[in-house]
Amino acid sequence: MRFVLAILAFAAAAVMIGVGIAQRTVFLEPDRVSLGTVVENQADYIVLQPDALAANPGKQTITVSGAATVFFAYGRTDDVLAWIGDDPYVSVGYDAETGDLVSETVVATPVEDDTPTAPETDAEGAADEAAEPAVSPAGSDLWLDEVTAERTLTTTIDVPEGISVILASDGTEPAPGRIVVSWPLDNSTPWAGPLIAGGALVFLIGVGLVISGFLAHRRSRGPRRNLPKGPKGKLMRAPRPSRAQRSAAAGGPRRSSGRARRVVLVPALLVPALALSACSADYWPDLSSAPETTAPATPAATDEPGDGGDAAETPEIVPAVTVPQMERIMRSVAVFTTEVDEARDSKRLPERFTGPALEARKANYAIRATLADHPALPAIPAAPLTLTLPQQATGWPRTVLTIAKNSDDETVAPTALVLRQESPRENYKVLYATALVPDADVPEVAPASIGAPPINPEFKGLVMPTGQVAPAYGDVLLKGDESEFAQFFDPEGDTVRAQLGVEGQKAIADALPDTADVAFSNAPGDSPTVALATNDSGALVTVSIKQTEKVTPNDGGTVGFKSGQPAAALSGFDDKSAKGVQRVIGIQLMFYVPAIGSDEKIRLLGWSESLIGASEVQ
Known part of the structure; x- marks a missing residue:
């Protein structure tokens, strides 16, 4: 009966450990979600809008490439747009319907002027001015932080609503246009740890049942009290073993007992290894009392009662710096x-x-x-x-x-x-x-x-x-x-x-x-x-x-x-x-x-x- 229970325990342990390991391997969900875009319009500046950064919850990991020098900075949206001023730029936002990043070129609204057309020489001068290198945004006090790299830049930020990212090059080349924004996903498997640890425990129980079964079986084969008797009521003597049989009897049990100890040692070492592999926090249920947030990644705009048109036109008052x-x-x-x-x-x-x-x-x-x-x-x-x-x-x-x-x-x-x-x-x-x-x-x-x-x-x-x-x-x-x-x-x-x-x-x-x-x-x-x-x-x-x-x-x-x-x-x-x-x-x-x-x-x-x-x- 013990051997039957041991077989069932081994089978249950294999299923539990297998399911637990599968949750961390073949069934494991991706650990992040990414959105990317390629800006084909040649522009000196590219601005990642707040809705693009908040398309998904969590920290934003941004990878930018496409120029020899990659400049990255972030600040309050109003400050970023104020720094750009009347210069054209590419705005990268988020389309909630398609779930993609979208871009558009933003050009300052030209002022209507009734003055006559400028002479050709003036037009050539304006063209020369337009061809001048762009102003580099590096070193501006408006940025909360900035990073410069060669070819490719990858950085992780955690910014709230109202923050934008400005991308540029060194002023002589267009801004780098290959942009990928990724956010972390919760791919924790809270039942993987209990399954692996529980399977290891069941496996140890099976090993215990096997050992106890062997011991019980060995005790059942001990010396018998009612031995057969020979003629005249004398006990019969067993035949004397030969030298080969004695040597086999002397060496055999010792070798077999060593192998038995090694067989028992292997699972004894395997089980702690399986238990240690399930020590990561992602393997176990989160028993903390902190409630999960239900806030959307990008808060939806709401019309509060009493807000009129004049209130919408009132400029937002913010401190000059953080x-x-x-x-x-x-x-x-x-x-x-x-x-x-x-x-x-x-x-x-x-x-x-x-x-x-x-x-x-x-x-x-x-x-x-x-x-x-x-x-x-x-x-x-x-x-x-x-x-x-x-x-x-x-x-x-x-x-x-x-x-x-x-x-x-x-x-x-x-x-x-x-x-x-x-x-x-x-x-x-x-x-x-x-x-x-x-x-x-x-x-x-x-x-x-x-x-x-x-x-x-x-x-x-x-x-x-x-x-x-x-x-x-x-x-x-x-x-x-x-x-x-x-x-x-x-x-x-x-x-x-x-x-x-x-x-x-x-x-x-x-x-x-x-x-x-x-x-x-x-x-x-x-x-x-x-x-x-x-x-x-x-x-x-x-x-x-x-x-x-x-x-x-x-x-x-x-x-x-x-x-x-x-x-x-x-x-x-x-x-x-x-x-x-x-x-x-x-x-x-x-x-x-x-x-x-x-x-x-x-x-x-x-x-x-x-x-x-x-x-x-x-």
Whole structure:
């Protein structure tokens, strides 16, 4: 009976293990689904639309080929289309009815013009312009990420709705047109593991039944008690075995027992191997309590009640950048700044600097060209970003305020930066760079995913319109507490007044000889005032002031810059002048301006100053 049960167990184990292995081999479903297309239209740019990326759920693995250089980047759809502008491109979308990728060439709508036809020479000139190499999208700050490869590029992304991919070459060739997008499929076999493991267990039971059957059979063949008797009642003696029989009896059992042990060892090693092969998570049922998502790959458009035509025409308000995008921008800015600071390359500075930040670094390079031991301006740290506040943007220019901490030196004050992007094809440039004051109390602001609305310089909802902050504070620096605007500014922690205000100006005047007089004047800088709203209806305001220090002789004599001083190095004027000499200090300031009705005063959060001009008085 045991042998019959063992045979049934072996048969059941073979069926279970065979079915389990078949689920992972011959019956295994594909692990991904793919859609491909070949764009035959020659275009400088190809855009994979959001519906093409979301044709199936899951991460998108994109393979692109068809050009010597393959450029791949992705960003928000509005940003991608804004960067392309009026240039023609090929749009690749998804046709839900056919289940295929479809492409079409998009050309900007021509503006109707009643002017006469241009002469032939002008037409030839336009043709020459059209033949110029396309602008490469590589390195744009609008992209969330970008990759460049030769011939063929394969990359995996996981992007939500509203993201598009832009494809291009090196600007001299058309964009690569062979595109394959694939998504992962769930081809797990949750019953393969239980079947294989269960079959292995049944197999072990069968082996146990075989062994127990052999043992039972062997016990049944043991010595008998009722042996046959011979004549006169004596027991009969078995015939004496020959030498050959004795040798066979001596060697035979040992060899057969070794083979039996090997037969038992083979299944004992096979079963753990089968069990280990079923250890992958795809082999077992998922017992987690997380519900499966039922969201479609591409959400269907719905008409919500109350939505009218005007609402549809309202432009979407989005933050200028995302946090990962800002981190990528800051890495690029930090690397660029390190390079140009070491080389003192003022020609490249406008690539990433503008306004007061550009003036300060240009002047610093000029001074260091003559005075090698003159300190460089503080480096711009790339990370970590302790605050990222992008402007809520519907167009350009766009502004972002961020605070970067120096992770290498904790004694260096965090740097508050205001970056500005004038147009889609320009990168963000540092407009203001200030060091936070000790224990700066930065108010709470909206998360970066929402952004902050910009505040008009004439907005009356603050204790002072932001457009008046720079001239008002300049007056406070000149007059101190006697200024009519002193009541609006909190003097606590304001170190600018001590260095560049009345006290600092008096120290400069006392150091001059009696034969010279000094006069100070402050004026708002030429850069725009940047004001972003805070959560308490206040504003973070960044401005600049130019302070002019003019020294003139009062006895008919002459004055000049001291040799070896930064002003002399910057101006290149090492002579004496009867008209006098002047220095210009650039001051960058960041304030918190509270809402009207608040008991708080305008608070200084960060500032920096540098010599930006020196010359003879004209």
